[in-house]
Amino acid sequence: MRLTLGSPSALKQKAPLVVLMVSDGKASFPAGDLHQQASKLLKSKTFKGKAAETLVLHATSAAGPRALLLIGMGKAKEITSDLVRRAGLIAGAEGAKLGAKKVVLGAVGAWSLDAASLSALGEGLVLSSYRYTVKKPDTKAPSEAVIISGMKGAAAVLKTAKAVSEGTNLARELGDLPGNIADPDHLRSTARKVCTAGKLRFKSYDNAALKRMKMGGILAVNQGSDKPAYLIEMEYAPARYKHTICIVGKGLTFDAGGISLKPASGMEEMKYDMCGGAATIGLMKAIAATKPKGVRVIGIVGTTENLQNGSAYKPGDVVTTGSGKTIEVINTDAEGRVVLADAIHLATKFKPEAIIDMATLTGAIVVALGHEAAGLFSKDDKLVERLQKASKNTDEKLWHMPSYPAYDEKVKSKWADIRNSAGREAGSCTAAAFLYNFSGGIPHAHLDVAGAAWEMASRNNFPGGASGFGVRLLHNALCNW
Ligand code: BES
Ligand code: MN
Ligand code: ZN
Numbered sequence: 001m002r003l004t005l006g007s008p009s010a011l012k013q014k015a016p017l018v019v020l021m022v023s024d025g026k027a028s029f030p031a032g033d034l035h036q037q038a039s040k041l042l043k044s045k046t047f048k049g050k051a052a053e054t055l056v057l058h059a060t061s062a063a064g065p066r067a068l069l070l071i072g073m074g075k076a077k078e079i080t081s082d083l084v085r086r087a088g089l090i091a092g093a094e095g096a097k098l099g100a101k102k103v104v105l106g107a108v109g110a111w112s113l114d115a116a117s118l119s120a121l122g123e124g125l126v127l128s129s130y131r132y133t134v135k136k137p138d139t140k141a142p143s144e145a146v147i148i149s150g151m152k153g154a155a156a157v158l159k160t161a162k163a164v165s166e167g168t169n170l171a172r173e174l175g176d177l178p179g180n181i182a183d184p185d186h187l188r189s190t191a192r193k194v195c196t197a198g199k200l201r202f203k204s205y206d207n208a209a210l211k212r213m214k215m216g217g218i219l220a221v222n223q224g225s226d227k228p229a230y231l232i233e234m235e236y237a238p239a240r241y242k243h244t245i246c247i248v249g250k251g252l253t254f255d256a257g258g259i260s261l262k263p264a265s266g267m268e269e270m271k272y273d274m275c276g277g278a279a280t281i282g283l284m285k286a287i288a289a290t291k292p293k294g295v296r297v298i299g300i301v302g303t304t305e306n307l308q309n310g311s312a313y314k315p316g317d318v319v320t321t322g323s324g325k326t327i328e329v330i331n332t333d334a335e336g337r338v339v340l341a342d343a344i345h346l347a348t349k350f351k352p353e354a355i356i357d358m359a360t361l362t363g364a365i366v367v368a369l370g371h372e373a374a375g376l377f378s379k380d381d382k383l384v385e386r387l388q389k390a391s392k393n394t395d396e397k398l399w400h401m402p403s404y405p406a407y408d409e410k411v412k413s414k415w416a417d418i419r420n421s422a423g424r425e426a427g428s429c430t431a432a433a434f435l436y437n438f439s440g441g442i443p444h445a446h447l448d449v450a451g452a453a454w455e456m457a458s459r460n461n462f463p464g465g466a467s468g469f470g471v472r473l474l475h476n477a478l479c480n481w
Contacts, residue, residue, distance in 0.1 A: 001092070001125060001126050001128075001129040001141055001142060001143060001144065001145055001162075002143060002144045002145070003122050003125065003126070003144075003145055003147065003158040003159075003161065003162050004144060004145070004146050004147070004158075005146070005147055005148075005149055005154055005155060005158070006104060006146040006147065006148050007148065007150070008030070008106060008148055009030075010104050010106075010146055010148060011030045011035075011065075011104060011106050011108075011148060012030040012031055012032050012035070012064060012065075013064070013065075013104075014063070014064060014065065014066070015065050015066070015100075015102055015103075015104045015146075016065075016066050016067065016095070016098065016099075016100030016101060016102055016103070016142075017065065017066065017067045017068075017069060017091075017094065017095050017098055017100040017102070017103045017104070017142075018034075018065035018067070018068050018069070018103075018104045018105075018106075019068075019069045019070075019071060019087075019091040019094070019095075019103060019104065019105040019106070020038070020068065020069070020070050020071070020105075020106060020107075020108045021071050021073050021084075021087055021105070021106070021107045021108065021109070021111075022042065022047075022049040022070055022071065022072055022073060022108060022109050023049065023073040023074065023075065023076040023079060023107070023109035023110060023111035024049070024075055024076050024109050024110055024111070025042065025045075025048055025049040025072075026042075026049075026109055026110065027039070027042060027049075027108040027109050028108060029108060030108075032063065032064040032065070033059065033060075033061050033063070033064060034057050034059050034064055034065055034067075034068045035064075035068065037057055037068075038055075038057055038068055038070055041055065041057075041070075042070075047070055047072070048072065049070075049072035049073065049074070049109075050072045050074055051072055051073060051074030051078075051083055052071070052072060052074075052083065052086055052087075052090070052460075052461070053070075053071070053072035054069060054070065054071055054072070054090060054094070055069070055070045056068070056069050056070075056094065057069075057070075065104070066098075066100075067098055067100070069090075069091060069094050071087045071090055071091065073087065073107075073109065073111060076109060076110050076111035079111055079117070080395075081116050081117055081119075081120040081395055082120070082395045082460075084113075084117040084120040084121050084124070085120040085121070085123050085124040085127075085395065086124060086460055086461050086462075087121060087124060088120065088121045088122065088123060088124020088125040088126075088127070088128060089124040089125075089127060089128045089460075089461040089462060090124075090461050091103055091105055091124070091125060091128070091145070092124065092125045092126075092127075092128025092129060092141060092142065092145070093128050093139075093461065095141070095142040095145075096128070096139035096140060096141050096142060097139055099139075099140070100142050101142055101143050101144065102142060102143070102144045102145075102146065103125075103142045103144070103145045103146070104145075104146045104148070105121065105125075105145060105146070105147050105148065106147070106148035107148070113147070113149050113151065114151070115151065115153065115154075115157050116393075118147065118149055118151060118154055118157050118158065118161075119157050119158075119160065119161045120161075120395075121147060121161075122145075122147070122157070122158045122161030122162060122165070123161045123164065123165045123168075123472070125145045125165075126161065126162050126165035126166060126169070127165050127168060127169065127462070128141065129141035129142075129169070130169040130172050130173070132173070132176045132177075132465065133173075134177065134178070134181070159290075160290055163285075163286050163289035163290045164286045164290070164471060164472050164475050165472075166285065166286070166289070167282035167283055167284075167285040167286030167287075167289070167468075167471045167475070168282055168286075168467075168468030168471040168472060169282075169468065170190075170194070170278075170281065170282040170285055170468075171275070171278040171279045171281065171282030171283075171466065171468035171470075171471050172278075172282075172465065172466040172467065172468040173466075174186075174187065174190060174274065174275075174277075174278035174281065174282075174466070175271075175272055175274070175275045175278050175453065175454055175465070175466025175467075175468070176465045176466050177271070178271050179253050179254035179270075179271045179305070182253055182271070182274065183227055183253045183254075183305070184227055184228055184229060184230050184251070184253055184303040184304055184305070185227070185228065186253075187230070187232065187251050187253065187274065187277060187278075187281070187301060187303045188204050188230050188232055188303070190281055191204070191232045191234055191281050191284070191299075191301065192204070194234065194281055194284055194285045194288065195234050195284070195288075197285075197288070198236075198284070198285060198287075198288025198289065199288065200234050200235055200236050200284060200287075200288050201233075201234070201235040201237070202232075202233070202234055202235075203232075203233040203235075204230045204231065204232045204233065205230060205231040205232075205233075206228055206229075206230060207219065207222065207228050207229060210229065210231065210342075213322055214320065214321075214322055214324075215231065215321065215322040215342040215345075215346075216319045216320040216321055216322070216342075217319060217321040217322065217327065217338045217339060217340075217341040217342040218231065218302050218304060218338070218339045218342045218343070219319075220313040220317065220319040220329070220338060221252075221258070221304050221306055221313065221332075221335045221338050221339050222304040222305075223311045223312055223313050224258050224259070224305075224306065224307045224308045224309050224311065224312030224313065224332075225304055225305040225306070225307045225309075226307075226309070227253075227304070227305055228304075229302075229303065229304035230301075230302075230303050230304075231300065231301070231302055231303075231342065231343060231346055232251075232277075232281075232299075232300065232301040232302075232303065233298065233299075233300055233346070234280075234281070234284045234298070234299040234300075234301075235296070235297070235298045235299075236284065236287045236288060236291075236296065236297045236298075237296045238291065238292075238293060238294070238295070238296065240294070241294050241295055241296040242294045242295070243294065243295045243296065243353050243481050244295075244296045244297075244298070244350055244351065244352040244353055245295060245296070245297055245298070245352055245353060245354050245355075245356070245478060245481065246297075246298045246299075246300060246347035246350055246352040246354070246355045246356070247280050247283060247284075247297065247298070247299045247300070247355075247356050247357070247358070247474060248276075248280070248299075248300045248301075248302070248340065248343045248344055248347050248355060248356070248357040248358070249274075249276035249277035249278070249279060249280030249281070249299070249300070249301045249302075249343075249357070249358050249359070250273070250274070250275075250276040250277055250302065250336045250339060250340055250343075250357070250358070250359035250360060250361065251274040251276065251277025251278070251280075251301045251302055251303030251304075251339075252270075252273035252274055252277075252303070252304065252305065252306055252335065252336060252339065252360075253271070253273070253274045253303060253304070253305055254270055254271055254273065254305045254306070254307070255270040255273040255305075255306045255333070255335065255336075256270065256305075256306060256307050256308065257306065257308075257332065257333035257335075258306045258307065258308050258312055258313065258332030258333060258335060259308050259312050259313070259314050259315065259332045260315060260331045260332040260333040261308060261333075262333060269454075269456075272360060272453060272454045272466060273306075273336070273360050274303065274360075275358075275360050275449060275453030275454060275466055275469070276357070276358035276359040276360055276447075276449055276453070276470070277301035277302070277303055278466070278468070279358050279449070279453070279468060279469060279470035279471050279474075280299045280300070280301050280358060280470075281299065281301065282468055282471040283297075283299060283470065283471045283474050283475060284297070284299040286471055286475045287475065287478065290475070290479070292478055292479045292481075294481070295478055295479075295481045297478055298347065298350050298352070300343050300346055300347050301343070302339040302340060302342060302343035304339065306332070306333070306335040308332075312332070313329055313332055314329065314332065315329055315330060315331060315332060316328070316329065317329040318415055318416045319338070321338075321341045321342055321345060321438070322341075322342045322345045322346065323341065323342075323345040323348075323437075323438055323440070325341070325417045325418060325437060325438070326416035326417045326418070327341065327413075327416055327417070327418055327419070327420055328413040328414075328415045328416035328418070328419040328420070329419075329420055330419050330420055330421040330422075331420065331421040334420040334421040334431070335420075336359050336360070336361045336431075337359075337361065337420055337431055337434045337435055338420055340357060340359060340361075340435055340438070341434075341435070341437070341438045342438075343357075344357060344435060344438040344439050344444070345438050345440075347439075347442075348438075348439060348440040348442055351442075352442060353442075353443070354380070354383055354442065354443045354444070354445070355439050355442055355443070355444045355445075356383075356387070356444075356445045356446075356447065356474065356477075357435065357444070357445075357446050357447065358374075358447045358449050358453075358470045358474075359446070359447070359448060359449065359450075360448075360449055360450040360453055361428070361431050361446075361448045361449075361450055362427050362428040362431050362448055362450055363427070363450065364424070364426075364427030364428040364431075365401075365428040365448040365450045365451055366450050366451040368399075368401075368428065369399055369451055369452075370451055371451045371452060371454075371455040371459075371467075372397055372451070372452070373397035373398055373399045373451075373452060374396075374397070374398055374399070374447045374448060374449045374451070374452040374453075374469060374470070375398075375399055375401045375428050375432075375446075375447070375448035376388070376398040376399060376400045376401060376445065376446075376447060377401050377403055377428075377429070377432035377435075377445065377446040377447075377448065378403065378443070378444060378445035378446065379403050379436065379444070380443035380444065380445065382443070383443045383444075383445045384400060384445065386477055386480075386481075387445055387447075387473070387477055388400070389477075389480070390473050390474070390476040390477035390480065391473060393476045393480075394472040394473050394476045395472075396452070396469055396470065396472050396473035397452070398447070398473075401428060401429060401432070401448075402429060403429065403432055403433065403436070404429070407422075407426060407429045407430045407432070407433035408433045408436070410422040410426070410430050410433065411430050411433050411434045411437075417437070418434060418437055420434065428448050431446075431448070432446045432448070447470060449469050449470060452467065452469040452470075453466060453467055453468075453469045453470070454466045454467060455467065
């Protein structure tokens with residue numbers, strides 16, 4: 001979807017759909033039949049303008065817009081960027097429903113778009129254009145959205161909003177695709193395409209390379225699968241940079257649990273177990289498009305399936321990771337951390353200033369936070385603060401979870417350096433404690449996105465499925481580094 005800028009007169013002109021955002025239940029409507037009808041409906045309180053309330057009017061005369069969509073924004077003083085993003089989602093969906101190729105949007109109350117709300121509106125619009133394509137989509141997204149704004153720097157704001165949302169949509173697509181389509185080869189080829197198109201360095205390590213590198217963690221998990229495993233590396237490096245940051249994503253394209261098999265009910269949802277990896281690829285796409293200054297970004301994805309066959313790794317096995325540290329396998333379903341052990345170790349080789357991993361790591365974080373927020377784990381206060389700031393800027397919510405030394409004790413093993421499960425208690429916290437062992441003392445944040453990365457039900461006009469969580473958040477964090 002193209003995002004362009006227009007002047008207020010565009011609201012009166014002929015267009016398939018004009019969208020008016022109405023705040024405080026008051027608006028000054030442009031001239032024209034439809035607008036006058038809308039004005040009456042607002043005066044009579046048929047449409048009150050409550051937050052996210054909508055009303056569609058269709059034209060009977062030939063002049064002016066063919067259809068008018070009013071979106072209530074509630075009280076001007078209380079408008080959040082979340083609500084504005086939602087207005088973009090509503091507008092895009094309504095445009096698609098009407099088969100409109102073009103949508104023109106403007107705020108007609110006392111409230112007007114500032115940089116943050118313009119960004120959110122653009123994001124919502126582009127997010128609304130995502131389609132899952134395995135099944136033929138019911139509607140086609142509008143190809144252009146014209147936003148009425150005379151704000152200085154508006155074009156640049158929209159350019160970033162579009163790039164970040166397209167990266168998010170790529171992450172959503174990878175997440176929603178089933179495990180037989182979005183398999184490790186698919187993740188690798190998608191990452192390669194992103195790198196070729198965006199002029200990023202691409203490298204992937206296949207099973208033979210992983211063996212040479214002694215990456216015994218990812219290889220152990222991969223033993224139960226007939227498909228290959230990869231560590232994927234994507235690098236954005238501007239000519240001059242001050243900071244190197246590594247982003248690491250868990251890319252389990254399907255997680256059956258392995259020998260510690262998961263229950264059948266709901267197992268199909270484990271196609272989403274690559275959402276951390278998908279967000280890493282989507283983020284690199286956004287980074288390639290926006291080219292932030294002064295920061296070098298390396299995206300690393302560890303990808304394999306976790307299945308079971310006669311060669312599958314087993315409880316009790318002790319595996320040696322690329323770092324040289326050994327892991328006792330207690331539960332083969334705690335596979336994400338075993339893969340990440342090697343992916344994070346690879347990240348340390350770049351001597352980055354920070355490592356941030358995104359992983360659908362534990363069911364426990366879904367129990368704790370639901371789909372509202374990702375768990376944020378880190379022992380580095382500065383890094384926590386950075387990420388919390390980015391979270392405020394982007395509405396991708398983080399909840400800071402504890403990293404007490406007691407959790408480090410719980411993942412110690414009698415038979416190896418560390419064990420991959422310490423049982424149900426504090427399951428998300430001990431998972432984070434496990435990961436810290438592989439970041440070699442480099443400031444490390446772990447985002448457990450098991451809930452935030454996807455949700456079956458639709459919510460606040462966002463359809464059910466993968467959310468692409470993390471792309472917007474980390475793009476913002478990296479741009480402000
Ligand atoms: N991929 C799962 C975590 C998960 C569960 C993500 C539900 C999304 C929804 C992960 O690999 C896993 O199975 N974790 C286990 C760890 C346990 C065996 C220590 C879990 O959370 O039960
Ligand atoms: Mn698992
Ligand atoms: Zn998993």
